[in-house]
Amino acid sequence: MTPAAIDTTILAVLAPFAAAVVAPFATKIFKHNAAWILALVPAWIFYHFAGYIGPVSHGETFTPAVEWAPSYGINLSFYIDGLSTLFALLISGIGTFIILYAGGYLNGHPQQGRFFSFLFLFMGAMLGLVTGNNLITLFIFWELTSITSFLLIGFDHLRAASRRAALQALVVTGGGGLSLLAAFILIIGATGEIEMSVLLSSPDVIKNSGLYLPIFILVLGGAFTKSAQFPFHFWLPNAMEAPTPVSAFLHSATMVKAGVYLLMRMHPLLGDTELWTTVLPIFGGVTLLVGTILAVRQTDLKLMLAYTTVASLGLLVMLVGTSWEKALEGAVLYLLAHSLFKGALFMVAGIIDHETGTRDVTKLGGLRGAMPITFAAACLAALSMSGLPPFIGFIAKEVLYEGTWEMGAGSLLVTGTAVLGNSLMLVIAAAVAIKPFFGPAVETPKHAHEGPVLLFAGPLVLSLAGFAAAFFAHQTGELFIGPMLSSLTGQSAHVDLHLIPGYISAPLILSVLTVALGVVLYLQLARLRALVASVLAAIGWGPDKGFDQFVAGIVSLSAAVTRLVQGGKMQTYMMLTFGVTAAAVLVPAFLNDGLPSMPAMPDYAFYEWGILGMAFLGLIAVLVAKTRLTAIVSLGIQGFAVALIFMLFGAPDLSFTQFMVETLSVVILALVMTRLNLSPRDHRPAGAALVTGAISAGVGAGIALTLMAITQQPFDSRLSDFFTAYSRTIAHGRNIVNVIIVDFRGFDTLGEIAVVVLAGLCVLALIRVRTKPEVKVDEDASAEALAKRVEAS
Amino acid sequence: METGLSILIGLFFTVSVYLMLSKELVRMLLGIAILGNAVNLLIFTAGRLTREVPPLIPEELYTPAVQTANPLPQALVLTAIVISFSFLAFLLVLAFRAYQELGTDDANEMRVAEPADEQAPPQGY
Numbered sequence: 001m002t003p004a005a006i007d008t009t010i011l012a013v014l015a016p017f018a019a020a021v022v023a024p025f026a027t028k029i030f031k032h033n034a035a036w037i038l039a040l041v042p043a044w045i046f047y048h049f050a051g052y053i054g055p056v057s058h059g060e061t062f063t064p065a066v067e068w069a070p071s072y073g074i075n076l077s078f079y080i081d082g083l084s085t086l087f088a089l090l091i092s093g094i095g096t097f098i099i100l101y102a103g104g105y106l107n108g109h110p111q112q113g114r115f116f117s118f119l120f121l122f123m124g125a126m127l128g129l130v131t132g133n134n135l136i137t138l139f140i141f142w143e144l145t146s147i148t149s150f151l152l153i154g155f156d157h158l159r160a161a162s163r164r165a166a167l168q169a170l171v172v173t174g175g176g177g178l179s180l181l182a183a184f185i186l187i188i189g190a191t192g193e194i195e196m197s198v199l200l201s202s203p204d205v206i207k208n209s210g211l212y213l214p215i216f217i218l219v220l221g222g223a224f225t226k227s228a229q230f231p232f233h234f235w236l237p238n239a240m241e242a243p244t245p246v247s248a249f250l251h252s253a254t255m256v257k258a259g260v261y262l263l264m265r266m267h268p269l270l271g272d273t274e275l276w277t278t279v280l281p282i283f284g285g286v287t288l289l290v291g292t293i294l295a296v297r298q299t300d301l302k303l304m305l306a307y308t309t310v311a312s313l314g315l316l317v318m319l320v321g322t323s324w325e326k327a328l329e330g331a332v333l334y335l336l337a338h339s340l341f342k343g344a345l346f347m348v349a350g351i352i353d354h355e356t357g358t359r360d361v362t363k364l365g366g367l368r369g370a371m372p373i374t375f376a377a378a379c380l381a382a383l384s385m386s387g388l389p390p391f392i393g394f395i396a397k398e399v400l401y402e403g404t405w406e407m408g409a410g411s412l413l414v415t416g417t418a419v420l421g422n423s424l425m426l427v428i429a430a431a432v433a434i435k436p437f438f439g440p441a442v443e444t445p446k447h448a449h450e451g452p453v454l455l456f457a458g459p460l461v462l463s464l465a466g467f468a469a470a471f472f473a474h475q476t477g478e479l480f481i482g483p484m485l486s487s488l489t490g491q492s493a494h495v496d497l498h499l500i501p502g503y504i505s506a507p508l509i510l511s512v513l514t515v516a517l518g519v520v521l522y523l524q525l526a527r528l529r530a531l532v533a534s535v536l537a538a539i540g541w542g543p544d545k546g547f548d549q550f551v552a553g554i555v556s557l558s559a560a561v562t563r564l565v566q567g568g569k570m571q572t573y574m575m576l577t578f579g580v581t582a583a584a585v586l587v588p589a590f591l592n593d594g595l596p597s598m599p600a601m602p603d604y605a606f607y608e609w610g611i612l613g614m615a616f617l618g619l620i621a622v623l624v625a626k627t628r629l630t631a632i633v634s635l636g637i638q639g640f641a642v643a644l645i646f647m648l649f650g651a652p653d654l655s656f657t658q659f660m661v662e663t664l665s666v667v668i669l670a671l672v673m674t675r676l677n678l679s680p681r682d683h684r685p686a687g688a689a690l691v692t693g694a695i696s697a698g699v700g701a702g703i704a705l706t707l708m709a710i711t712q713q714p715f716d717s718r719l720s721d722f723f724t725a726y727s728r729t730i731a732h733g734r735n736i737v738n739v740i741i742v743d744f745r746g747f748d749t750l751g752e753i754a755v756v757v758l759a760g761l762c763v764l765a766l767i768r769v770r771t772k773p774e775v776k777v778d779e780d781a782s783a784e785a786l787a788k789r790v791e792a793s
Numbered sequence: 794m795e796t797g798l799s800i801l802i803g804l805f806f807t808v809s810v811y812l813m814l815s816k817e818l819v820r821m822l823l824g825i826a827i828l829g830n831a832v833n834l835l836i837f838t839a840g841r842l843t844r845e846v847p848p849l850i851p852e853e854l855y856t857p858a859v860q861t862a863n864p865l866p867q868a869l870v871l872t873a874i875v876i877s878f879s880f881l882a883f884l885l886v887l888a889f890r891a892y893q894e895l896g897t898d899d900a901n902e903m904r905v906a907e908p909a910d911e912q913a914p915p916q917g918y
Contacts, residue, residue: 164918552916559914568907570900571816578810602797612801619808622823631819635826638805642830645798649842650862654833654870661878665826668882672889676819676898683817696810704803707838711795715841720865724848725856727864734850736861740868752872759879763886 007064009078012048013131015041016124023120024113031112035103035454038116039096042123046092052085056483059492063133063197072136073194079133082483083264086332087130087257089480090339093465094253095123097458101347102245104454105354115155119249122148126254130261133196135184142180142222145255146173152250153242165238168547172235176225180262183218186211196265203268203490216270219262220279227259227313230287234544237294237306244350247302248458252309252342257335260316264331268490272323280321281410285417287314292424296525297532301349301359301432305342308385308428311421312338318414319400324407325489327414330400332484333497336476337384337392337466344381344462345432348374351455352436357445361431366441370448373456375437380463382433384470386426386518387511390499392469392476397422397514399497401507419514426518427525473497575695582698585706596708608648615641626681628673636666653737798838805831818888818898825884829877833870840866 019041026034052062065077078084102119106112125144132138147170154166190209193199199206206212223229228236239251250256263271263280270276291311298304312334319331351374352367353359368375384391404415450456469476477497485493501508521528536542566573589595604612618638625631639662646654684692723740733739741749809831812824840863848864850857892898895905 160918167918555914555916563911566907568904568909568911570903571814574814578814599796602794604794604797612797615801616804619804619827622827623808623811628819631823635823638827639830642834645834646837648844649837650845650847651837651867651870652847654837654867654874657871657874658833661874665878665881668885669822669826672822672885673819675889676892684815692811692814696807696814699810700803700805700807703806703835704799707799707802707835708796710839711799711841717863720840720863723864724861728850728855734852736848736850736857736864737867737871740864741871745868748872752876755876756879759883762883766883766886766890 007066008048009062009064009080009131010066010076012045013078013127014124015045016120016127020117020120020124023116027113027116032103032107032454034113034116035100038103038120039099041120042092042095042099045127046089046096049085049088049092052080053089053479056080056082056085057479059483059486061197063195065133068137073134074136075134076137077133077195078128078131079195079197080131081487082480082485083261083487084131086336086480086484087261088127090336091123091126091130091254094249094339094343094458094462095119097347097461098245098249098343100454101248101350101458102243104452105245105350106243107452107454111155115152115243115245118148118151118155119245122152122250122255126258129258135188135194135196138196139177139181139184142226142258143174143177145250145258146170146177146226149173149239149250149255152246153239155243155246156241159241162241165235165241167551169235169239171547171551172225172232176222176232176259179218179225180222183215183222186215186218190215200268200490206269207273212270212273213275216273216275219266219270220283223259223262224283224317225259226262227256227317228287228310229259229283229314229317230290230310231543233287233291233310234542234547236310237303238544240300240302240306244302244346244353247306248343248346248350251306252346253339256309256313257316257339260313260320260331260335263317263320264488267320267323267328267488271320277321277323277410281318281414282321284314284316284318284321285414287311288318288417288421290314292421292428293532294536295428296424296528297536299361299529301352301361301436302346304361304428304432305345305349308425309338309342311425312342315400315418315421318417319403320488322404322407322410322414324403325485325493327400327403327407328488329481329485329493329495330396330403332481332488333392333396333399336469336480337396340462340466340469341381341384341391341393344377344459344466345385345429347455347459347462348378348381349432351451351459354455355446355451356448361435364436364442364444365439366437367448368437369441371437371450373450373460377456377459377463378433378437380467381459382429384463384466385429387422387514390467390470392466394511395470395473395497395499397511398501398507401510402505405506405510415510419510419517422514423517423521426515427522427528430518430522431525470499473499575692578699579695582695582702585702586698589702589705589709594706594709596705596712599708599712611641611644611648614638615645632666632670632673635669636662639665651737653735794842795838798834798842802831802834802838805834816900818892818900821900822881822885822888826881829874829881833873833877836866836870836873 019038023034023038026037030037055062062080063077064080065075068074068076080088099116099119102112102115106115109115122145125141125148128141129138129145132141150166150170153169154162156162157166187199187206188194190211191199191205193205206215209215225232236251236256240247242251288311291307291309291314295304295307295311298307316331316335316338319327319334322328349359351371352364355371356364356367358364380391384393387393387397400418401415404411404418407414474497477495481497482493482495485495615638618634618636618641621634622631622638625634639658643655643658643662646652646658723736723744727733727736727739731739731743733743805827809824809827812820812827815821815824843860843862846859846861848857848861848867888898891903895903897903
């Protein structure tokens, strides 16, 4: 596909990013009502992806693409099949109502425009993630969801809890992202393919590559952190610090499912191995139980829902881990059901919080009269969550029980876990939907009343959608579940769903068992809550606390390392620098046979020896000088000796310059040194003198040896010959050195002049700029400083 | 012929580094002054030595009649001399002003940027 003909699908995926730019301006003009306009964007995306339902259900797939960095094989390419279509529909569909909801929820918030912007950024990232075909593109969108999630969780950035939660989510999911990148690089290395669609066409290529184990582990590293599997589950409940629209959208319906999406997408490539069917059900099962048990302890509506989200993600991972077709069907159904009911319930929790001023379930009651529409939505969603007919949650539970019951090895364990988890979920659903609305009305911080249409539209539509999906079970199965299941299994799957079970079967009995167990547990909720709390108090440590210790440890460690390598002592820095210099020159020379051969005695004339000796004496005199005057004079001697050396070896220009510069240096040095002291003896104790002496001798010897080795090689005189040949003919000058400076390398000279000017300006600035004496801070101290300054000048 | 100068240059570097590794500002400055000469001699010698014949072209010719000294390192060193001088002048004044403001000529005690009792970074979020 040429860049000129960009597919509408690509525009659809990128549209939210454009909306993110527009949102703040729209919000400035229309205030919260901008939501009505902005919601058109996800609605259009939903409409666009809905167009794929028909073709995809007939087994077609699409791979629109534009070139991005073709030389690296990285393209903005997308893969539309059953799996990505359903995800895209969920993201854009729920996203539409989340935008509306955010309009009502943050009505009047000064940063509402920014909030819309972040939401759209996330939406675009999430759409790109679920439709991404190119592995690198997919990874980039994956990381974008982590980053936007960070921005959204930390939206209320003035609260420390909010900052902590945002950072925690970023560290956990971002770390998982790195693991995923490593996995993708391994996959590209092992197979030579970078497009998911190509990989999926030969599904066994990774399993046979020998790199299966590392790839498997790294992919799980990405998926488990994103989808909050135990022991990485702790960031998700903390992410409830975000405003409720974020919790409903990112942390229940979409982003946290990215890990599950990845597992589903990779299932044909990595799944159905012994490793897969062992590891995934264990992690998933543990997460399911841990999530539900922790949910029971909570009294905050959002936290209860957050822990059940953890549990649901565990259930999904467990089901995907079975690699059993019927269980996978259950997973797909449950994913759809969960997105609908959990999104709705979060929004209900948000409305309750918004309209009553609290979300503590023990402080709520009797709201059904004041908030009838919210109550209706809560009931519908909670029934679906409880897995009761006639809702999609019921069908999902029936199918997944059927799958786990029939799957053979480990069936009893998996089914048992699922039943226990589901019954606890029923408890939470009941607690969220029944407790706040029934019973006597309780005094709440705000006077409770129904929220505006912006708020209740979302939960109402989503919970009704859960009902509609079940009512039209046959179509749901054919259009959504079947195509998605085909993506998971890699072969076309036919799904036939019924709302009413045809006969009494094991799943139905299990469902009844689940409900019975759930009711019993609900009646014991208070006792259960106390029990869980006391067990947790007995353990006393959790991954959440561990994260704090980890961060504190990192900060202390980096502070210690900084103090070690940057102790603030000039001498240490200098010794390190020159020690490394000496080693860098000497070690390779010794290792690679780069030492010069034994030189012959140089044949210098007596006056040449004399000048060399003069330089030598000058140097030694500087070293041992006891007074300032000796030091300055000796420095002058070695400088003039250098000038004479230039003179001897055919460089009169250098010689003149050196004489002038050396004279000036000595003058300035003398000026400065009249103020600065030179202690008569070197301050260094014997040991330090030995070490620094060794380092200096190392540098000196290294450079001398290198120089000898270089000059023993034949000289490549091409460049010099060029200048000699063309100095007169082209540049019309007879002094070749001058010609090089002013003509051939004129720009260098310009740069040199600039350096001199700059140095002059800096000197001027240093002399002119004086700190003002501190005004009346401390009489004694400032008098002392003043005295010192007078003394110094 | 380069051997003798190579050894001398090694000595230049040794003395210069030894002085710079001192903590006294004055010695460090002396070391820096010598370092400039050391590097210039290094470049000069690496271009090979030729006795007494400067790279000049006689009036009536277009190229030199005899083998002259290598002009290229001379041009480089000429630039380097001037730059190292301006650098030295700047450092001299800088050191002097630092001494005036901080009241010490001990480099290890000049710790405005990296105070010795620097507090540990804040924990928390």
